[in-house]
Amino acid sequence: MSRVLVVDDDPQLSRALRITLRAAGYEVETAGDGRTALRDAADQHPDLVILDLGLPDLDGTEVLAGLRPWFTGPVLVLSARADSQDKVGALDAGADDYVSKPFDMSELLARLRALQRRGTPEPEDPIVRTDHFTVDLAARQVTVDGVVVRLTPTEWGLLSALVRTPGRLVSQRQLLQSVWGPAYQKETHYLRVYMGQLRRKLEPDPAQPRYLHTEPGMGYRFTP
Amino acid sequence: MSRVLVVDDDPQLSRALRITLRAAGYEVETAGDGRTALRDAADQHPDLVILDLGLPDLDGTEVLAGLRPWFTGPVLVLSARADSQDKVGALDAGADDYVSKPFDMSELLARLRALQRRGTPEPEDPIVRTDHFTVDLAARQVTVDGVVVRLTPTEWGLLSALVRTPGRLVSQRQLLQSVWGPAYQKETHYLRVYMGQLRRKLEPDPAQPRYLHTEPGMGYRFTP
């Protein structure tokens, strides 16, 4: 059973997609604008995303840009525009397929099947372990010394963005963009606050972090 | 350089595709009917296949069926027919994308890029190594004799600008511009200070640099 996130601001189309996809055996979540789309994607980790380019708040390519740093599943773009340049732009921004409206539902489903067939061998272990805590990316659960710890959605978004690339530095802009959205790239204060909370919940000694390291002026790094 | 097999019985379109794909950096082979297509594919093991459904000898889905048991690369299907049922049939038979004629070349190229991107999702980390230290550009991490060394943002900017072009001289203006910005092209003093810090952190003997060389009056050079 695959989970799909539908991002569209047209309630009618959104509803039609939900019904069709449910009937085809997908679990469906929907988002009405770009910000909630990025957030929901980070929260729920869908297997694939259907993204309408005509959103009220963000440009479709901005959503793609926010998604792509960490989201590895297929993204199918819907658009009312059939212009070739739009297609090229979206595809090069990271979309895997591009379907112009109006479209045929059965074709959409076939394209989703084709994307999935290629997309997810996923041999990756979605569980990140350290000596002190484990992060289960699929179940969205964190345990510290065997005890389950509750994280808020924001804390989880930040943590998962970090532990997905162990040992790699993640820039402040990347973190802000993937957790709060592209418009928040300057709000580095948020990072300080929430990194503090994460350290208090996860680190054995929050004052001297062992796993969630700061690289001053650049970003943060998770070292297992 | 990827190799692509074009299967089409229309010589004119075939030729146009060959020219366009060559210009885009592909190696191109062509086949005019289904049987030679299957044989060529088996012989040459192309990275991807562009398959026209309207072939003289075999039905397009038959070619797909013959290809798919062993060919794992992406297959993009071309067709004169825009009927949804055809698309669904081809996609479910193993095609990864379906483009109706007439089509736009730039869109086709973009779709090929999208297909290829998905095929090889693991671009390995670009790591620069010397006998004494390694620079991991993607992870933004430097190790000296196996020990992680912390760099400040400015130090990192300078170092990465240098090691990206091993053996090549990088002028002072280039360095200043790429690290501090266009307004700082005269501040050569900055370079002396920070090159000194880098040498102290990376060189086995900072007084006699082995990797970070000065070219008086010109710039600096990283020699592996």
Place this chain on the structure above:
DNA sequence: ACAGATCCTGACGAGACCTTGACGCCCGGC
């Protein structure tokens, strides 16, 4: 509508970082 959780925002001390100036060295030109 209410209660609790969660998020945003501002202030402040501590520390890291960047900039700047001074000084000595080496080398080539006069």
Place this chain on the structure above:
DNA sequence: GCCGGGCGTCAAGGTCTCGTCAGGATCTGT
């Protein structure tokens, strides 16, 4: 030999960034 320019080193000042705390705004579920 004397001089000047480019280079390397060092240290100190000022600026920016980081971590922390807490109060108020906002959201969520009942």
